[in-house]
Amino acid sequence: MRLQRAIRILAAMQVIGAAAYAAEAGPPAALLNYADLVLFNGSVLTVNAQFDVAEAIAVRDGRVLAVGTSEEILQLAGADTARVDLDGRTVTPGYIYNDGDNAVPGGDIYKDTMVGGELSGRIAGASLPELLASIEAVLSKALPAEPVFVNMPKAHPRVAEQWSADDLDEIAPSNPIALFYNDSVVVVNHAMLDMAFASGLPVDHFGVVIGSDGEPTGQLFQQAAGFVGWQLRPWPSPDYIERAVQETKASLLGYNSVGVTTTTGHMSGLTISILNELYRRGELRTRVFPGHDFTRQNVYAEQYLRRVGNLVNFSLHDPLTGPMVKIVGAATGPVDDGSNSQFGMLTIDDKAQVDPEIGGTPRGLNKWTGEVWTGLTWDDMPDDLKLQTDYNTVGLLLRYGWNMSGNHNMGSAALRINLTAIDDFLTSGSKPYFTSQKPHAFDHNLVWHESNYPLIDKHKDNVAMALSQEIFDQRTSVTGRELLEPQYGERMHTMQPVKDLLERGYHLHLEGTSPHEHPMWKIERFVTRVDDKGRTWGADQAIDRKTALRMLTSNAAWFMGEQDELGTLEPGKWADIAVLDGDYLAVPADEIDSLDIDLTYVGGRLVYDAALWH
DSSP states (O other): OHHHHHHHHHHHHHHHHHHHHHHHHOSOGGGOOOEEEEEESSEEEOOSTTOOEESEEEEETTEEEEEEOHHHHHTTEEEEEEEEEOTTOEEEEOEEESOOTTSSTTTTTTTSEEETTEEEOOOOOSSHHHHHHHHHHHHTTSOTTOOEEEEOOSSOOGGGGGOOHHHHHHHOTTSOEEEEEETTEEEEOHHHHHHHHHHTOOTTOTTEEEOTTSSEEEEEETHHHHIIIIIIOOOOOHHHHHHHHHHHHHHHHHHHHTTEEEEEEEEOHHHHHHHHHHHHTTOOOSEEEEEEGGGTTOTTHHHHHHHHOOOTTOEEEETTTEEEEEOOEEOOOOSOOOTTSTTOOOOSSOOSOOOTTTOOOTTOOOTTTTHHHHOOOGGGOOHHHHTTSHHHHHHHHHHTTOOBOSEEOOSHHHHHHHHHHHHHHHTTTOOOSSOOOSOEEEEEEOOOOGGGHHHHHHHGGGEEEEEOOTTTSOOBOTTOOBOHHHHHGGGGGSSOOHHHHHHTTOEEEEOOOOTTSOHHHHHHHHHHOBOTTSOBOOGGGOOOHHHHHHTTTHHHHHHTTOTTTSSSOOTTSBOOEEEESSOTTTSOGGGGGGOOEEEEEETTEEEEEHHHHO
16 A cells, blocks of 8 residues: 555656646647748738737738737747748738629629620620621521520610610521620510520510510510520530639739739629639639629529528638638629710719710619610609519518628619618518628719718618729720710719718728729829829819728728728738838828739738749
């Protein structure tokens, strides 16, 4: 017994001694986890609420570990930590672009030209002979009876706007054909019309134009146009899709090269499938957060919502870098168009003049009402017809717990209609099945009107709006002529009152579309209010550079409802980082655009290094 007791005492002493030794020597190596990456000796703009500026930043497990002085941050580095000496350069959060729906081939599948399993863009056709020749060139690639889809030129002969099924029967006697004048206005021949009705498009749907003889004309708009664009159109061939996967990879690298780490926008099922494939291959290096197109211009939106369920926040999650694809809402169809189209921007006030080349009306044409053919404005619409447009879809989305995302409206009247649709549901007394988790997000906002402010004020905690920079980069005609100034004149000075809107507490960010649009170019435009031709537009609405940077990062994250995970360089958030080649806070305002991107990180992973490309 004494021997056993002695052994137990000795064993206890050994355990105590080992513990004391461990405490003296520090934790075991297996428990140590140093930073994976540190960037030091620079200017780290956290873009947090105080806009704190640090010298260095540490990243671990894809997230920001700490920001501080270079001395503090370097203490977090171990033998295997990657170290980057910034040498005075500026670090910002990665930029977030909200209008990335065309980043992936097939982003506009619902209106793209399609024949022989291949997608392509708009055809040429400023004159009638050129237009007919372009359509014939597409048809020549089709097999007999193969459905053909054509994306019409923005500037097309006026006579083509009045074509009917009878006209297209002569142009395409051997194939079902659909001509997409835009996403919401389509003309089909009788063969395509028969396909639509046989596939479930109601003959008496509001979007099916009926002629004086009581028969469908072949002219379709809004949800009826969407039925042809989505339900009747097959996916392109597997060979095309494989090329699209590779093109998407290149396109997303383009975003990384300008410091963009996340893009969002309305996106089709094909787009999301391509992103899924890139993720599966381990080749997705940019976060893409779609607003799903499955309810956009959908006659059967409620049936789809019941079958699919609420997918908001469903994601493809990389164990090292976090969510790479994430559903952030659902899209509805646009109410209006742009300055380079006869449909124009739908505005509350008249434009200065109607462009004689583009045509249209003083306040634009409403796509939801098919105004180009019906002559109906929104105020003319009875409630039963509104329920056959995407106005009804807005209410359905809220009822099933979704939010609107990636919704196009440029004009003040278009924004009013969307906000009214939200307000009508929320004040209807109808109890939703689930509560929306994210804000309702609207793209392309350009023309504002004070009469909308009470409605925005009412819902501003749940609404986010992207600001178009078109006053600084005007759309042009086929001859290269600028189109915004001729139509709106001096009103361009009050067209984007960003400073006033921010003072009202609205959630706004600077719109980002293509990787060809550099974030620093956007920032300089809103800081100086000067365009590339040296013209100043609305100088009194200039904002400071800190605010402008916030509007491409943290505010843009709020637009997606991702402000807790992205948009600032705060501990715990994903380490999406852009390293500029100079000092953002010191460069003169009119030289901000001279700054370029040296390094881009997504979740702490290096995705772009300018030194390797130059």
